[in-house]
Amino acid sequence: MFNTNDKKTESINSLDIVHDNAICYSGYREGQNPREGIYPSHAQVKEDLLILSQNWKYLRLYDCGPHAEIVLNVIEAEALDFKVMLGVDMAAEMTNPNCPWGANFSAETLIENRYANCRQVEKLIELSKRYTDIVFSVSVGNEASVDWTDHMVSVDSLVNYVIRIKSSISQPVTFCENYVPWTDKLAPLVAVLDFISIHTYPAWEYRTLDDALEYTKQNYHSVAHHYPDKPVVITEAGWTTQSNGRGIESWNASQELQANYYEQLLAWANEEMILTFVFEAFDEPWKGSPHPQEPEKHWGLFTVDRKPKLVMENLYAVKPAVIELAETC
Template structure:
């Protein structure tokens, strides 16, 4: 089902945005109003939709800038919910004390209430809401039960008017998330061929297969892609170093955007800017290198092509 028609949204390019620069990170130093303004001025000519992950100070600044500077963005705003259950299958953690899990449930409820508050404060800017990000995957370090996600969806739908979704890797949508589908307004999937050790020649086909596997299972519900991208550096941690580069990123993103435009599938490219705070202390950690711009806001190869958006 086509999201644009179902939810009466205009078509447009979409990108995931997190503006943390060198020395900044969630819970620490946040991007300033001026820094966010500079970022959005870079993005505004070619991107209509922004995905924001959290209802923290950064999200508050982004929404302020868009409104005060009269920018034309529409925002898919998320609440970042944290672990409510232990996940012993997570390779890098995911196990917490009962006290922390109890505190996390209170934190998550507060985040959902913030999401509702922002939605009502910025109804012209915020076009859709997500109650979480990758919180049900088998490998996640912030595991939340499907039942809890459903509870949060109902809270948001009772408190805000925007359509509601949950952003997750494509795999859980094919099994455990089936009870959630009836509760949300549209399905949001993530597709990362490079994380699955696929080469560039197979990459778009893999994303197409991911999309159609979910869309064909739930043909009555709109499906969008809220993350798809290609890293430009790797230390070998989960991604083979020879399988990432600016040249390969350019090929995949171009193919992805051409296909999604032809098929009228709203697709959020991951992501706008590199973020050095992510992952390990290794500068070549792949989590740091997904941006179409580097952390200094210099464009990578894909954006140096003047015909990219045309």
């Protein structure tokens, strides 16, 4: 188990957010898929959260749908010590010809999507008010402005959503995005956010373990130095354990590489007091292509059947000194 005695307790800059272990959570198992409306049960979510409660304080959720509501309900019902970043699952409000897998939508679909996004924002506000002691922050979307996204939303629209949210709730508001857009197109959005949330994935950019952490640091500092007066957190950083070669070379995906990267990542993030949500808790078979080694399916620190991967053994194993003490008691 992670040694919580070494955690620092200072807040992150001006925000009342205490530094602690953070992880992205989406609990979809074999045969479950949010696009098909097949969600984890209350009992399954409870099982997951009891696993995660041993090592993590912060959870990041991606939407305000049935899965998120179940998660919040379980945390409240079981009196679990979690704080949640609640998100909005933004649908495309613009066609994006730069999306490699296609993002060309009819005018009617884009109008429907805007209405759906407004409903998502209102649901975010509702849940944030209902679970005010659990939801510590909210995100107005996820990767909805980067060049390759299939759910592009204009910066002006994001700004308006943030203004709507901030007029209704007290929790700080952010937006979760790849590090690249922050230093140019997202400047107007930064002006209305309480903090910035970036994603960094060295493996997706053909980096090896040799320079992965240095690349992560460069990604982070490219944004943090650009906005010295705005707190910056990392809401996704990870390493997949399998790949069929689509986007990530198969030799650059393994449990050993994941464990090594996480060890380096967390040592740096904890030393620098950078709140970092590791991606992600459990493997999710519904993601990406049907290929079983599709890299999107294998970012979990646990397999889909909830077995710990090597990273958990390396980072969260009980220390020998603790074992010895237990044996003498």
